[in-house]
Ligand SMILES: Nc1ncnc2c1ncn2[C@@H]1O[C@H](COP(=O)(O)OP(=O)(O)OP(=O)(O)O)[C@@H](O)[C@H]1O
């Protein structure tokens with residue numbers, strides 16, 4: 001009886017896992033079989049045509065190293081969007097970490113008046129929807145010329161990322177003993193050496209996780225980029241959205257696979273760090 | 288001591304400046320515009336007519352109230368169901384079995400996945416020519432795509448709910464797993480030795496222990512699903528339409544008067560989220576005081 | 579080598595209604611081993627952190643060899659502190675931890691290696707250089723922390739509760755080690771403790787601190803025999819306190835007239851307290867004492883091995899006396915006896 005129950009339990013876990021990866025399976029079938037018509041479950045033939053049409057893989061016969069280079073050098077839309085997404089994500093992540101570091105330290109280690117209020121202000125973008133601020137901000141950005149600029153897009157990405165990075169790193173500092181720094185100082189290390197040899201190694205693991213997920217938050221932004229970018233800054237999510245709306249499943253699937261690749265990579269890298277307690281997860285609601 | 292205060296101020300200023308100018312500044316300016324302040328077309332007087340129009344004018348009232356109903360339905364249903372699925376998943380997966388690590392990974396897989404991709408995935412799986420419809424046709428359950436129920440781009444928001452469940456269940460799952468892990472099995476074993484059966488252990492031991500975390504996670508999920516744009520934009524229909532999509536389309540409307548209405552709508556969404564969050568905090572605080 | 583002078587030291591923290599350190603003055607001679615003794619939260623660590631420069635005092639001065647430390651940054655003071663919980667850098671192995679201070683000075687690698695080995699020998703931990711702190715026991719971690727502190731020959735060594743995290747057995751061993759090393763290197767040392775026994779066993783002089791204020795700074799022996807006030811006496815296990823007045827240059831206590839030889843007679847107020855250690859009180863069935871002899875009744879007898887404790891009621895004042903157990907088994911509860919408080923052992927305090 002108990003054994004049967006156990007077995008049912010395990011089978012339902014497997015079933016759940018299978019259901020959960022159905023979309024992923026559908027993505028791969030769509031992307032690698034150009035004509036996957038209803039009611040086929042298994043596609044009749046495999047094809048790279050979607051990738052060829054996106055100019056990511058050269059036509060048959062030109063698939064040499066040079067062929068790839070030439071094709072990519074012609075700067076197809078997907079590559080352009082990919083580079084934009086990467087650049088924005090990396091820039092915004094670095095800037096947010098640098099800005100958040102001192103703030104998180106103060107919030108994590110010290111007690112002072114208005115601390116609750118400041119944390120409340122910091123977290124409000126994680127609760128209130130982006131549409132509430134971005135419409136108004138857009139008009140402002142148009143009037144000062146930030147709209148449609150790369151810089152404007154980076155700036156607006158800081159809004160969902162900043163609270164997340166500050167909160168995560170505050171959590172890191174709350175579990176951090178500053179006496180380690182004091183110890184190093186009394187042993188003759190100056191402030192700079194202490195930061196690089198004592199502080200940084202201690203907070204690095206948490207910081208890397210915060211950075212990776214900050215990057216993901218930026219990587220996933222659709223609405224903010226669409227509005228502030230005003231059609232001039234093309235990123236991957238914009239491309240996924242427009243392709244999906246225009247309806248070619250093979251192209252949509254191929255772009256989506258590129259789009260989710262870093263997400264899966266980051267999950268693999270960080271799965272051992274990610275836990276509800278770390279606070280790192282609270283930002284996922286935003287992706 | 289003065290030096291310390293200076294350090295605090297200097298450290299906190301940059302992130303606060305970003306949040307205050309961009310986020311609160313944006314909300315404030317949007318609010319001004321929702322009151323009809325549009326210097327671009329020479330409108331400076333302030334009034335609440337955009338709010339009135341959105342909620343009560345003959346033109347928009349039906350759209351607005353049906354949209355609000357859809358919003359509430361989608362957010363509540365997806366938050367609740369995602370939490371329930373995650374809870375059962377997390378409870379089931381705690382014990383060791385073959386393939387546990389892989390299952391754990393798959394259950395967390397949607398966590399870093401962008402919402403946009405999950406929405407596209409729902410189309411691929413649940414549309415009338417999607418993976419499930421094909422499987423159903425294969426085993427003879429349906430004879431044509433039209434026999435398969437409309438699950439995406441449907442007027443009940445099923446597709447949207449499915450997408451949010453897919454995505455947020457992973458979020459709940461991770462949080463629950465770490466809570467359960469840190470609790471260990473001691474409490475349950477203790478309860479068992481005191482004579483609690485399987486259901487009682489769930490109801491009186493596990494549930495109260497995970498509830499605080501479950502609650503705070505659900506507020507994040509609820510607030511997000513209430514105000515997000517991408518998923519309903521891809522998986523919704525023209526009528527009824529979720530409020531964020533409606534606000535955005537008003538805003539993009541070439542008629543600049545509709546812009547005020549779009550802004551008003553976005554402020555209304557923010558207000559509702561805020562009221563619900565405050566209500567939630569009041570509820571949990573009251574409960575904590577009572578305990 | 580290094581005389582430390584602390585003058586009028588004051589430190590306030592936000593949110594505290596009294597100064598964490600209030601007007602502390604101390605003169606510590608070169609090579610001395612000094613204990614800061616006081617209950618938790620009295621400001622011991624705060625004083626150490628001001629000496630190292632991790633806190634800036636709000637007032638006062640700290641000089642080492644007649645040179646003020648205040649303008650010197652922490653890392654240049656030559657004052658090394660060993661923290662309460664060792665704080666070995668977790669991602670460095672033992673060798674790297676111990677060699678840290680020399681590395682900061684830019685010392686040649688081969689010299690560092692040599693010195694690290696010397697230091698590990700000194701703390702009796704050869705052969706663990708490649709281990710990570712996590713792989714060490716509490717006692718070993720403490721020794722490594724000590725070695726790390728001593729490697730750069732500090733002018734002043736500060737130990738914050740070096741023994742409090744160790745179990746009783748390790749504590750004795752560690753105490754011996756600190757004592758031998760301190761004597762061998764002759765480094766001026768301050769260590770913090772809230773255990774008076776530990777302070778007495780280790781220190782040349784003890785600074786007793788309550789609520790941020792220095793109560794007394796003197797030898798351990800004086801704390802037992804010549805405490806400055808009731809609080810200090812109680813902290814060192816004093817239990818006998820008798821109200822008294824000075825009348826016509828004589829001491830009249832609540833149990834009767836009292837002969838007194840203490841050298842502080844001129845400093846005593848009109849109203850004062852007398853105290854005496856339990857082991858200095860003598861009792862007898864017969865009145866065989868020539869002075870300070872009072873009649874009383876035994877209210878309880880507690881046998882505790884080598885000693886036996888008697889509680890005695892003298893004119894409604896409760897006194898305790900502790901006698902060697904051998905040969906005095908003829909006194910029991912409710913016996914009427916005579917109590918003798920020798921005039922060279924009794925001590926007067928103002929409050
Ligand atoms: N950085 C700080 N900010 C605010 N208050 C502090 C700070 N450091 C110490 N205090 C306060 O100053 C007082 C003295 O603290 P200190 O650490 O010097 O005590 P201590 O004698 O070392 O106690 P313990 O035996 O518990 O270590 C305490 O009340 C403490 O709360």
Ligand SMILES: [Mg+2]
Pocket residue numbers: 622623624662738
């Ligand atoms: Mg202390």
